[in-house]
Amino acid sequence: MQNIRALKTEADYEWALAEIEAYFDNLPEPGTEAAERFDVLTDLVSAYENRNWPIDEIDPVDFLDGYMQNHGYGRADLANVLGSVSRASEIMLRRRPLTLAMIQRLVETWGAPAEALVKPYVTHKPAAE
Template sequence: MKHIRPLHTEAEYDDALAEIALAFDNEPTPGTPAADRFDLLALVIEDYERRHWPIDLPDALDAIRYRMETGGYSQADLGRLLGSRQRASDILNGKRPLTLTMIRKLHAEWGIPAEALIGTEATRAA
């Protein structure tokens, strides 16, 4: 059995994927050396993917709209959260930037990752 080490090539990545796929069909018992190997393989695969195929965060407005859609929230719900229906409309139309207070509320109440709400056009200084 080969030692697990960082993945540097596409071939090493493919080999790691093939090995971990076998464990999905026959999951190792937690606490065993096989389970530890599975966890380590998952970590090196995740590291390789993060370095080679990074995923950009969504735009803040896209993140808000997506959360509204998936959470069943309306523009009125957003208005209640942010203080007014007009404020919600202005945010969604890009006429008003998000403030730090708004970002905190959207993160705490609706579970939108703060990273997705910070550092985009929608969060220019108010």
Template sequence: MENIRPIRTEEDYDWAIAEVTKYFENEPVVGTPDADRFVMLTDLIEAYEDKHYPIEALDPISLIADYIERTGKKQAALAEIIGSRSRASEIMNRKRALNVAQVFAISRAWKLPAAELVKPYHLDVDERERVETQKGPRQAGL
């Protein structure tokens, strides 16, 4: 492979980006040495970026919000899937956690990975709710 080298520094990274950019202007034909060089450069760039600029995975609510935004849907579409506008609002506002049935329904309807939807995430509960949850049903007067 002509002029391929590991990416160890920011200068190497800048060089690789400049090299791969040329191929966007003049796309190589699949199966040619230039196409192979393009693939190798993009693989090197990806490995360097994964190591030096990792992107944190979205939590379940951020994943749903991202999907809604990318597809031009509204929160009402989520409400249709889970069967309740108020539940959809509580979920998206992090007041209520997704349950297994909701995860299954969202995953099936929108083809989002269930494994990503069941990951733990932060809920925003007010102080009164937090205290009542810590006390348990009897002490909270329930």
């Protein structure tokens, strides 16, 4: 298979993502060498992600923060998905928990993995003024 290598660094990971993305515009026919290369690349990316960012060890807010960074989303994008700037801010500051409806919108809109967002986590109440 052409150009396949172990993913050891962030640069290797970014290379593999770019290679996979090229297939999205023209999915390879099943059973072809291109389809096999696509499968191997996606397996390598999955293994790299599981090794470097295990979902079980990351709470939903930390996961969401990393997911946003890796996919080029900012707070304004999160506000659009969640409905308001204040709601997005409250979530990221851990003042409000993600609700099932919010998680569903993140899954549907961004393709975020639900299993990373549904775990319980600690929220902080703002100090009384």
